Amino acid sequence: MALHFELVTPARHVRSDDVHMVVVPGAEGEFGVLEGHAPFMSTIKDGAVQVYKTAGATPETIEVRGGFAEVGENGLTILAEHVEG
Amino acid sequence: MASLKELKGRIKSVRSTQKITKAKQMVAAAKLRRAQEAAEAARPYAERLNAVMASLASKVGGSDSAPKLLAGTGSNQRHLLVVVNTDKGLCGGLNANIVKEALKTANDLRGKGKDVQFYLVGKKGRAPIKRNNAEAIAKHFDTSDVRTPGFEEAEAIASDLLEMFEAGKFDVAHLVYPIFKSALAQDPTTQQLIPVPASEGDAAATKGGDALVEYEPGEEEILEVLLPRYVRTQLFGALLEREASEQGASMTAMDNATRNAGDLIKDLNIEYNRSRQAAITTELIEIIAGAEAL
Numbered sequence: 001m002a003l004h005f006e007l008v009t010p011a012r013h014v015r016s017d018d019v020h021m022v023v024v025p026g027a028e029g030e031f032g033v034l035e036g037h038a039p040f041m042s043t044i045k046d047g048a049v050q051v052y053k054t055a056g057a058t059p060e061t062i063e064v065r066g067g068f069a070e071v072g073e074n075g076l077t078i079l080a081e082h083v084e085g
Numbered sequence: 086m087a088s089l090k091e092l093k094g095r096i097k098s099v100r101s102t103q104k105i106t107k108a109k110q111m112v113a114a115a116k117l118r119r120a121q122e123a124a125e126a127a128r129p130y131a132e133r134l135n136a137v138m139a140s141l142a143s144k145v146g147g148s149d150s151a152p153k154l155l156a157g158t159g160s161n162q163r164h165l166l167v168v169v170n171t172d173k174g175l176c177g178g179l180n181a182n183i184v185k186e187a188l189k190t191a192n193d194l195r196g197k198g199k200d201v202q203f204y205l206v207g208k209k210g211r212a213p214i215k216r217n218n219a220e221a222i223a224k225h226f227d228t229s230d231v232r233t234p235g236f237e238e239a240e241a242i243a244s245d246l247l248e249m250f251e252a253g254k255f256d257v258a259h260l261v262y263p264i265f266k267s268a269l270a271q272d273p274t275t276q277q278l279i280p281v282p283a284s285e286g287d288a289a290a291t292k293g294g295d296a297l298v299e300y301e302p303g304e305e306e307i308l309e310v311l312l313p314r315y316v317r318t319q320l321f322g323a324l325l326e327r328e329a330s331e332q333g334a335s336m337t338a339m340d341n342a343t344r345n346a347g348d349l350i351k352d353l354n355i356e357y358n359r360s361r362q363a364a365i366t367t368e369l370i371e372i373i374a375g376a377e378a379l
Contacts, residue, residue: 008133010236010321012126028301041137042301043310068311070137072298079133081236081314 004075103346110339117332157280169262170210177338186273239321262323
C-alpha cells in the first residue's frame, strides 16, 4: 500500500519514509509516483517535490535543486544536490 | 651540566608545549568524530549515484555519441593532477605523504612522456610541490577561509575543472587525496576523475531487470547531467576524506607529541633533582671541611 520514498543529498540522508504518493517535477513535466510504478529514471527541474503521506492529505512540499529521480522495485529515490527545508 | 635555573626553565617550556599538544589532540578527537559522521552521511548518495552511473554508462558508453566527459578527448597527452591537501599543519606526515604520492604519479606520467599539471586544493601542498614544479601549477584552490569545506567548495572546484576541460586545457584528470582508514592510517590514493572511469561488472549485478527502465528525457541526456554531478560528488567525497584524515592524523601526531613531552619532562626532572642533590652535597662537604679546620 505504501511507496518507499528516499531523499538523499551529498551531505545527508534527508528522508526515508513510507508514503502514499510523491509528485516530482520532472524535466519533461510533473509526474506522480504511486506504489508499483514501473521502473523509471528522470532528471528533475528545480522546484518542489510534493509528498502525500496518505491519500487526500495535504501535501508536504520539499524544495530541491539539482535533482534526479529513480523509481525501482524498492520505491522512489531522489538524489538532490540541495534541499531546502 | 646545566645549572638549576636553566633546567627549571626548560621543564617549564616543555610543560607548556605539552599543554598545547594535549589541547590540540583533544580538539582533533572531537572534530574527528564529526568528520567521520559527515563522511558516512555522504556515502548513500555516492553509492546510489555510482550505481545509476554504472548502469547508464554501460548502455551509452559504446556509442559514438557518448559525452566527452565519459569518452575522453581522444587524446591522452596532458594530465592534470588534482591534489587535495589540508590547510593546517600539526597533522604528522599526512601532507608529506599526499605530496609524495602526487609527485610519484607525476614522475610516472612524465616517464611515459606525458605533460603533467597540478591543481592544488588546500594550503599545505603548495610549497613542497612548487619547489620542483613551479611552472606546472595550473591553479590553487583555497579552502582555508571556510571552517569545514562542504558541497559548495566541491561544486566550485568541479565547475573550475569542467571549464578547463571544456576549454581543452587537459585530457585526463586524476584526483590525489587521502583515504581515511583509521586515526592511525590514512592512505594517499590516486584516482581517475575525468574522463569518468567506466565502472564495469557490478552495473548489471546491482540491477537485474533494467531493460524495462524508462528514461526521461533520454539516456544520453540524463548521462550528460549526471556526469558533472558525479565529478562533484567525487570531489566532495575527497574533501570529506581529507577532513577526517586531517583530524585523525592530527590526533595521532599530537598524542605522540604529548607523550614525548611527558618523557622529556620526566628526564629533565630527574636531572634537576640530581644536580640539586649534588649542589647540597657539595655545600655540606664544604661546611664540614670548614668546621673540621677550626
